[in-house]
Amino acid sequence: MKRLLVSLLVVLPLLSGCTKKTNEILIGEYDSLTGSDATFGLSTNKGVRMAFDEVNDAGGIKGKKLSLITLDDQGKNEEAAAAVTRLITQNNVVAIIGGVASGRSKAAAPIAQSHKIPFVSPASTNPDVTKIGDHVFRVCFIDPFQGFVMAKFATENLKIKKVAILRDVKNDYSVGLADVFNTEFKKSGGEIVADLSYQAGDIDFKAQLTQIRSKNPEAIYVPGYYTEVGLIAQQARQLGIKAPLMGGDGWDSEKLFEIGKQAINGSYYSNHYTTESTDPAVTEFVKKFKAKYNETPDALAALGYDAAKILIAALERSADLSSKSIRDELAKTKDFGGVTGKITLNENRDATKSAVVIQVDGNARKYMTTITP
Numbered sequence: 496m497k498r499l500l501v502s503l504l505v506v507l508p509l510l511s512g513c514t515k516k517t518n519e520i521l522i523g524e525y526d527s528l529t530g531s532d533a534t535f536g537l538s539t540n541k542g543v544r545m546a547f548d549e550v551n552d553a554g555g556i557k558g559k560k561l562s563l564i565t566l567d568d569q570g571k572n573e574e575a576a577a578a579v580t581r582l583i584t585q586n587n588v589v590a591i592i593g594g595v596a597s598g599r600s601k602a603a604a605p606i607a608q609s610h611k612i613p614f615v616s617p618a619s620t621n622p623d624v625t626k627i628g629d630h631v632f633r634v635c636f637i638d639p640f641q642g643f644v645m646a647k648f649a650t651e652n653l654k655i656k657k658v659a660i661l662r663d664v665k666n667d668y669s670v671g672l673a674d675v676f677n678t679e680f681k682k683s684g685g686e687i688v689a690d691l692s693y694q695a696g697d698i699d700f701k702a703q704l705t706q707i708r709s710k711n712p713e714a715i716y717v718p719g720y721y722t723e724v725g726l727i728a729q730q731a732r733q734l735g736i737k738a739p740l741m742g743g744d745g746w747d748s749e750k751l752f753e754i755g756k757q758a759i760n761g762s763y764y765s766n767h768y769t770t771e772s773t774d775p776a777v778t779e780f781v782k783k784f785k786a787k788y789n790e791t792p793d794a795l796a797a798l799g800y801d802a803a804k805i806l807i808a809a810l811e812r813s814a815d816l817s818s819k820s821i822r823d824e825l826a827k828t829k830d831f832g833g834v835t836g837k838i839t840l841n842e843n844r845d846a847t848k849s850a851v852v853i854q855v856d857g858n859a860r861k862y863m864t865t866i867t868p
């Protein structure tokens with residue numbers, strides 16, 4: 496009896512370990528599912544799940560189903576790091592999809608790198624993210640390009656010369672993008688008439704906006720996340736500032752329209768794709784996404800889908816589904832036809848892609864132009 500028990504104790508964990516290993520491929524995902532930029536994580540997750548469901552419905556990869564474990568980082572750097580540690584050491588995932596916010600990727604990706612687990616960010620645009628190491632990839636463009644895009648749009652399309660900057664100083668993405676814009680706008684002959692700061696979580700921006708008003712800029716560049724941007728738009732209009740705001744991808748959320756209301760109407764931001772595109776990859780994706788979730792996919796849904804698809808392609812090419820071979824296959828990603836454009840991962844594990852400029856038009860995103868690198 497005792498012997499039987501002992502052998503059962505030995506065999507059972509092995510068996511359960513086996514079933515998992517043979518029938519499933521465990522992939523981790525973490526993102527903000529709650530907090531002031533919750534739509535980032537919620538949208539990304541929808542895109543990732545859609546891609547995974549498609550593969551699983553078609554029989555999986557090498558006879559195995561993809562199993563996605565998603566954790567919430569609540570929009571906090573330390574929670575992002577904790578989530579990645581847990582995904583790797585407790586859930587034993589072979590690869591990770593995550594993080595939108597660059598600051599959170601910078602906190603979490605080093606953990607994946609040190610465990611040699613491939614990490615694919617759908618949307619972190621700060622240049623430092625992939626410099627963390629050879630296991631860190633992204634499928635989006637980077638901020639040196641994104642900042643250039645809005646400087647070019649301001650100069651050539653809006654034909655303006657005087658811009659004020661209002662940046663979130665505690666946000667790596669915001670600071671990086673503000674710096675690039677500052678340099679690029681001056682390079683093209685423009686003047687930065689003020690460069691002021693706030694911090695995510697702030698609700699009163701009147702002091703900074705009053706200072707900005709006194710400089711009479713033709714636009715205000717606010718490369719932050721949607722919650723604060725919506726409030727800043729409201730308060731700018733209350734102070735009588737009529738100049739449009741300009742921003743980056745961190746604006747892209749339905750919540751921007753809800754919070755900013757008519758105050759954000761007419762403002763511009765750079766983004767990863769437009770649902771107005773007639774490219775079949777986009778129209779097909781938008782159609783399937785609407786059918787599944789009954790909502791229009793934002794840029795994060797599209798980037799989440801593309802990140803998942805690129806990982807899936809690497810899993811399909813991988814001989815043994817080990818993290819090492821998945822990493823090596825990810826690095827070979829070339830000319831992948833994504834929803835957000837053609838994706839080739841270069842030697843820095845970054846993608847070079849075009850950006851679009853969007854104008855807020857009520858509750859809709861009006862496509863203005865495409866700018867190529």
Ligand code: PHE
Nearest residue numbers: 596597618619620668744745
């Ligand atoms: N690029 C932002 C960052 O790095 C995240 C983001 C991407 C937000 C796309 C919205 C849309 O922090």
